[in-house]
Amino acid sequence: MSKPKRPVLFEVTRKPHHKTKSEQRLHYRLLGRVYAILRDEDWQVRYCRLCDNPKLRRKLELEDEVIGTVDYETQIIYIDFRYDVLSTVVHECLHIIVTDRFGSGKAQYEAEEKEVRRLEKLMMEYMTRTQATRLHHLISARLMERKM
Numbered sequence: 001m002s003k004p005k006r007p008v009l010f011e012v013t014r015k016p017h018h019k020t021k022s023e024q025r026l027h028y029r030l031l032g033r034v035y036a037i038l039r040d041e042d043w044q045v046r047y048c049r050l051c052d053n054p055k056l057r058r059k060l061e062l063e064d065e066v067i068g069t070v071d072y073e074t075q076i077i078y079i080d081f082r083y084d085v086l087s088t089v090v091h092e093c094l095h096i097i098v099t100d101r102f103g104s105g106k107a108q109y110e111a112e113e114k115e116v117r118r119l120e121k122l123m124m125e126y127m128t129r130t131q132a133t134r135l136h137h138l139i140s141a142r143l144m145e146r147k148m
């Protein structure tokens with residue numbers, strides 16, 4: 001006799017990702033560059049409530065739904081801590097890494113955003129627990145506690 005089944009309220013499902021050697025290599029290469037940014041003391045990470053900080057959003061010229069951004073002038077990576085910090089930091093670091101390949105302008109920005117999203121998804125798929133742990137430690141070391 002089979003065990004009575006508990007009712008399933010909801011499940012989180014994900015499609016299995018078919019891993020390839022070339023994507024794996026790309027992930028490692030990009031991860032090395034993300035580590036390098038976070039080891040660079042010129043860069044800082046600042047946690048904030050981006051979505052409900054109109055003053056900051058105006059200053060950085062951001063749209064309403066933004067949860068992370070890079071200020072290249074001050075070299076501050078702003079992260080809305082109420083969302084997934086790890087993937088948002090990876091996303092913003094990828095902007096820093098690929099931005100030179102794209103020009104300024106709306107079309108170029110959209111192309112950059114599309115490429116960054118693709119790479120972010122890939123990196124989060126290939127990231128190991130050791131790499132995620134290292135990333136968290138590096139983010140912690142770059143976090144600004146006070147307004148400067």
Ligand SMILES: [Zn+2]
Pocket residue numbers: 091095113116
């Ligand atoms: Zn972006």
